[in-house]
Amino acid sequence: MTLQPPAAPQVTAHNSGPRPVPRRVAPVLAVLAGLTLLLALPPYGLWWLSPVGVALLAGATHRRRLRPAFGLGFLAGLVLFLPLLWWTTFAAGWLPWLLLSLAQAAYLGLLGLATAWLSPLADRWRALWPLLLGLLWAAQEAARDRAPFGGFPWGRLAFSQDDGPALRLAAYGGAPLVTFAVAAAGGALVALAWRAWRPSTRRPHTRRPLGPALGFALAAAALIAGPLLAPVAQPGRETATVAVVQGNVPRLGLDFNAQRRAVLDNHVTATERLAAEVAAGRQKQPALVVWPENSSDIDPLRNSDAAAEISRAADLIRAPILVGTVLRTDTPGDIKNAGILWNPGTGPDLGQTYVKRHPVPFAEYVPLRTIARMVTDKVDLVRNMLAGDHPGVIDSGAVTVGDVICFEVAYDDVVRDTVIGGAQVLAVQTNNATFNEAEARQQLAMVRLRAVEHGREALMVSTVGVSAFAGTAGQVYDSSGFNVGAVMVRDMRLGGTTTLATRLGHWPEMAMTALAVLALAGALPLRRRRRTTDDDAEAR
Incomplete structure (x- = not known):
């Protein structure tokens, strides 16, 4: 009886599907994302780097498991917020600076997790990249601007655009719309640059059609430069x-x-x-x-x-x-x-x-002072600033x-x-x-x-x-x-x-947040179908 050598394993769609970027590459992308987002903000003012930072973070977290995706977003947040908020050490010392930076970075961690969660949607409909990232960034900032203890809205994408064309969009939807446009431009960039990482046993790479790439390039250019065409409000003559x-x-x-x-x-x-x-x-x-x-x-x-x-x-x-x-x-x-x-x-x-209606927690007043005093008695060095009860209209x-x-x-x-x-x-x-x-x-x-x-x-x-x-x-x-x-x-x-942004108030931001929640919910059926494939791909 002649023994036959075992047959070579068959490469199937189950073990050769699209993969995330390699593990050794993802942290580098996250660090670069945090760095570019930092350099886009004052005092550096390289506003055009904001969409690049958004794209880098999205590329690092796309198709990853949720926990590593959170870690990558958190890493990008640390690179951004630790130097961005360094000035707080002059007034409050290193511990409040560290805690504040960690709290802000956690929001980018949640953003990374949410981006990974929506990977099936972006894979199935590539044209959704700009919309999904725009909505996620707007929702992330809406949460960070409000919690905990009234929030701390430093480092918003919108605040990097003081010299950028997207600033004009503030007249139509405030800072949230500016953030949406910048993040959407980043979504167009990542859709243009993304390639599905595959095992080496996969058939040779074929050239992608030029049409989609050209379309995403035009979308990125329109989102970055298009707002220049938007008129701004004219002040009064008096x-x-x-x-x-x-x-x-x-x-x-x-x-x-x-x-x-x-x-x-x-x-x-x-x-x-x-x-x-x-x-x-x-x-x-x-x-x-x-x-x-x-x-x-x-x-x-x-x-x-x-x-x-x-x-x-x-x-x-x-x-x-x-x-x-x-x-x-x-x-x-x-x-x-x-x-x-x-x-x-x-x-x-x-x-x-x-x-002043919005005193800064832990700098101008101490929330939960009794509990905080159990940690350190230095909380009593902070005076208790009382909040005002009406807007600052001075005639x-x-x-x-x-x-x-x-x-x-x-x-x-x-x-x-x-x-x-x-x-x-x-x-x-x-x-x-x-x-x-x-x-x-x-x-x-x-x-x-x-x-x-x-x-x-x-x-x-x-x-x-x-x-x-x-x-x-x-x-x-x-x-x-x-x-x-x-x-x-x-x-x-x-x-x-009176601008449209003034008339609409927080409604554009609330609408974008609601749409982000709907997108997260809509990805659930697709994730159930692909869970096994994603887990196998990430484990390799």
């Missing part, structure tokens, strides 16, 4: 002269609060110099002067010396001053971060006062200002509420003395987006910089340096067209 005063601080760092009288004196002195310039005819008479957040860290409603200094400045400049100040309360440890209109001759107008007589304080510019609804309330211009009062120039540049990018989103000219005024004026197309008219004193005066155009 103008008012507005001055911003960047008084600077004695030195950077937390200890500047111990020198709060010097900070107040710097802003008073700078305003006095402006008054002298106006009196000499070398500068225009402002209708309103805006000082930054914490320009008077001394409560002028309780300290007569501080009140006298501010009143003297207002009298000399002959215009109301919007003063950023900290108000003490009758409860020890409780404070309010406020903007108060201070009129020449009559002093503070308490009816024109805005109290100075000559101009109605939409006042937004510091990090609030990152939150869609806080800014929109001021425009709905009648704001003719937007003013962002901020204090960057406890951070660095990178954080200031990131905030300015948000101010530029808000000006486009709501069709209102805007300004940002900081204690140390960067202070600037922005137009309704996102252009920067004037910009100060960092860690210097500066005074800038400009005729701002008041009011303007």
Whole structure:
């Protein structure tokens, strides 16, 4: 009897289906994704890298198991958020910075998981790549902007587009629509570049038709450059002269609060110099002067010396001053971060006062303080900042200002509420003395987006910089340096067209989130059919 050699194993569709990128390649793609997303944001400003970062992360996670896909997204998030949020260490130390970065990176981990989950849909209908990634990124940011403890919307794709053409889309659907367009462009790029990795026993690679590749290339180009054709809102014709005063601080760092009288004196002195310039005819008479957040860290409603200094400045400049100040309360440890209109001759107008509505958790107040105290007693070093209960609409007589304080510019609804309330211009009062120039540049990018989103000219005024004026197309008219004193005066155009984004509010974002959830649910039947194939492919 002759023994026959065993037959060679047959290559079947079961063990030779499309595979994810090799394991050794996927982490490299994830790291590159985080790096490109970081470089797209200020202070680097390489806005065109955002779609590339989206595409790299999608390529790394496509067709992977869910747990590795989460890990790849988390890895990309760490590469993005650890350096992006480094400025938080100056105010809060390394532990809050690390915890915040880890929490933000976890959202990109969930995004990676969701991208892997939707792989069957993208494989079956390749043209869905742009739509799916646009929806997933918009939904991820919607969640990250709200939770936990009110969310922290730093590092959104939309905030990388201050110099990009997609910024114009903010007038139609706000920051969520800008994010959708950038992520969709990344989806077109990955659809163009993706190849199904297959075992070496697979039949030789055949040339792909040129038509689909050309179509996806055109889609990517349209999503990146097409928004240039979208018109932006035109501001009103009436103008008012507005001055911003960047008084600077004695030195950077937390200890500047111990020198709060010097900070107040710097802003008073700078305003006095402006008054002298106006009196000499070398500068225009402002209708309103805006000082930054914490320009008077001394409560002028309780300290007569501080009140006298501010009143003297207002009298000399002959215009109301919007003063950023900290108000003490009758409860020890409780404070309010406020903007108060201070009129020449009559002093503070308490009816024109805005109290910050969205204090920053663990920096301006401590959630679950009793529980947090069990971990460290340093939580008691953080004062309890009370939240305001109404939008920051300040009527100075000559101009109605939409006042937004510091990090609030990152939150869609806080800014929109001021425009709905009648704001003719937007003013962002901020204090960057406890951070660095990178954080200031990131905030300015948000101010530029808000000006486009709501069709209102805007300004940002900081204690140390960067202070600037922005137009309704996102252009920067004037910009100060960092860690210097500066005074800038400009005729701002008041009011303007109410944009579609202002009218729609959060509905575009909610619609995109709902569609993302439907897509995740719709992938379930396809995943059940392909689960065995995917598990075998990933195990090889």
